[in-house]
Amino acid sequence: MIDLWEGLRQAFWLVATADPELAEIALRSLRITLSALVLACLIALPLAALLAVKRFRLRRTVIAILNALMGLPPVVVGLVVYVILSRSGPLGALGLLFTPTAMIIAQMIVIVPLIASIAHQSLRELWHEYHDLLISMNVTQGQKMRTLLWDARRALLTAALAGFGRGIGEVGAIMIVGGNIDHVTRVLTTAIALETGKGEFALALALGFVLIALAIAVNLTIHWLGQTEREGRW
Amino acid sequence: MSELFPLSVKGAVTRRHGKVLVGPVDLELDGAGTCVILGPNGAGKTSLLRLLHGTARLHAGEITWGCGTEAARNAQAFVFQRPVMLRRSVGENLAYPLRLRGTPRTEARARARDWAARVGLSGLFDRQATVLSGGEQQKLATARALIGDPGLLFLDEPTASLDGRATREMEEILAKARANGTRLVLSTHDMGQARRLADRVIFLLGGKVHEEGAAEGFFSAPRTPEAQAFLKGDIVE
Numbered sequence: 202m203i204d205l206w207e208g209l210r211q212a213f214w215l216v217a218t219a220d221p222e223l224a225e226i227a228l229r230s231l232r233i234t235l236s237a238l239v240l241a242c243l244i245a246l247p248l249a250a251l252l253a254v255k256r257f258r259l260r261r262t263v264i265a266i267l268n269a270l271m272g273l274p275p276v277v278v279g280l281v282v283y284v285i286l287s288r289s290g291p292l293g294a295l296g297l298l299f300t301p302t303a304m305i306i307a308q309m310i311v312i313v314p315l316i317a318s319i320a321h322q323s324l325r326e327l328w329h330e331y332h333d334l335l336i337s338m339n340v341t342q343g344q345k346m347r348t349l350l351w352d353a354r355r356a357l358l359t360a361a362l363a364g365f366g367r368g369i370g371e372v373g374a375i376m377i378v379g380g381n382i383d384h385v386t387r388v389l390t391t392a393i394a395l396e397t398g399k400g401e402f403a404l405a406l407a408l409g410f411v412l413i414a415l416a417i418a419v420n421l422t423i424h425w426l427g428q429t430e431r432e433g434r435w
Numbered sequence: 436m437s438e439l440f441p442l443s444v445k446g447a448v449t450r451r452h453g454k455v456l457v458g459p460v461d462l463e464l465d466g467a468g469t470c471v472i473l474g475p476n477g478a479g480k481t482s483l484l485r486l487l488h489g490t491a492r493l494h495a496g497e498i499t500w501g502c503g504t505e506a507a508r509n510a511q512a513f514v515f516q517r518p519v520m521l522r523r524s525v526g527e528n529l530a531y532p533l534r535l536r537g538t539p540r541t542e543a544r545a546r547a548r549d550w551a552a553r554v555g556l557s558g559l560f561d562r563q564a565t566v567l568s569g570g571e572q573q574k575l576a577t578a579r580a581l582i583g584d585p586g587l588l589f590l591d592e593p594t595a596s597l598d599g600r601a602t603r604e605m606e607e608i609l610a611k612a613r614a615n616g617t618r619l620v621l622s623t624h625d626m627g628q629a630r631r632l633a634d635r636v637i638f639l640l641g642g643k644v645h646e647e648g649a650a651e652g653f654f655s656a657p658r659t660p661e662a663q664a665f666l667k668g669d670i671v672e
């Protein structure tokens with residue numbers, strides 16, 4: 202229990218004094234996960250919309266695979282990305298291993314199936330509702346997808362938040378491809394793992410509290426942004 | 436829009452799981468007035484409307500328009516028995532078909548305002564469409580179908596779940612559309628409505644056109660015993 206209180210005290214202290222190292226690590230966490238989230242949404246949302254409106258032979262298979270990949274172990278993703286980006290790997294020449302870019306790629310792969318699956322659920326429901334109308338209006342495939350994505354934007358926000366939550370708290374993949382290098386690829390979760398390993402529980406806890414606070418802050422901000430556009434806009 | 440007609444239907448059939456929903460149907464339709472499809476529940480009214488509109492698969496026979504199928508498709512609109520509301524405001528629902536066809540935002544909005552006024556929904560312009568009453572939703576769906584100035588409008592039992600006043604308002608909207616040159620094809624099992632609106636009647640029974648012709652003739656002197664019974668209000672199956 203001493204450790205918990207000590208952790209709280211230190212966390213408070215680190216935040217209150219705007220500890221530069223903590224700020225650097227937290228901002229890096231935020232930057233990497235938000236980048237991964239934006240890229241993941243660019244892939245996952247159109248994919249989810251396509252799966253909702255288009256009937257093709259392997260549709261069910263793709264959906265089943267996406268659902269299965271939701272539980273993808275990040276460590277394995279990290280390993281695969283590591284192999285691909287390592288010097289002797291197919292993309293080794295890019296020199297991306299142990300850079301924030303590699304971490305963004307790995308996190309993106311971890312959260313794409315999650316976002317796509319959750320988004321697909323709500324888009325499919327909405328498509329069921331809109332189907333007759335949009336078919337009657339003879340709209341193109343692209344117009345169908347855009348209509349669904351726009352009208353389901355609230356639910357999609359929730360999907361994105363779930364993706365953010367999984368990304369910001371993820372450690373296995375980014376530890377492997379990032380290497381937890383001080384001032385380069387160290388983020389909150391990898392720092393926590395490091396401090397815990399060193400027996401610095403108080404500091405690890407402090408970082409953990411900051412991580413939680415960050416996650417809550419981002420959730421609240423995005424929700425608040427969603428609220429402000431509530432009334433009809435043109 | 437007149438090149439949409441004549442609509443010519445020859446031996447058209449649509450099936451579902453091997454069962455014939457409607458057909459074979461032979462019909463000729465020209466470009467004016469209101470055609471009412473009558474018949475008991477399950478007679479195939481909805482199926483026929485969907486078949487003509489092109490959203491039910493044509494399994495046999497042919498349907499030809501005065502113009503190409505794709506052009507015909509874009510010159511017609513459909514109002515469903517249970518209105519489908521986009522999860523948007525009333526104004527955005529009205530503007531949606533215009534925006535689909537590339538009408539600029541401000542123009543689409545202006546025309547949406549105009550149509551909201553025409554159907555008495557001005558006060559609800561910024562309201563979420565999904566919270567409107569059944570009558571308001573049906574008026575909105577009809578205005579949204581008419582805003583693109585279709586040459587032909589299908590309506591599937593448009594007033595089936597509406598009360599007297601909402602029904603009258605709907606019929607006024609339809610009368611205006613007809614006067615503006617939109618060809619109306621609607622199904623109903625409200626005999627009073629059929630008498631008020633129809634120029635022409637198609638009486639369906641068991642998925643087939645049982646009797647068909649000018650409204651006056653049909654209502655004053657139906658030829659078949661089933662149509663006579665149906666008009667008297669007897670149960671016809």
Ligand SMILES: Nc1ncnc2c1ncn2[C@@H]1O[C@H](COP(=O)(O)OP(=O)(O)O)[C@@H](O)[C@H]1O
Nearest residue numbers: 451455456474475476477478479480481482483
């Ligand atoms: N999706 C469907 N699958 C199977 N049978 C259907 C389907 N839709 C309608 N039917 C059947 O087709 C017949 C005609 O239906 P419908 O066109 O809805 O009649 P109406 O609109 O005149 O009540 C009915 O017997 C109905 O049960």
Ligand SMILES: [Mg+2]
Nearest residue numbers: 480481482591
């Ligand atoms: Mg019906």
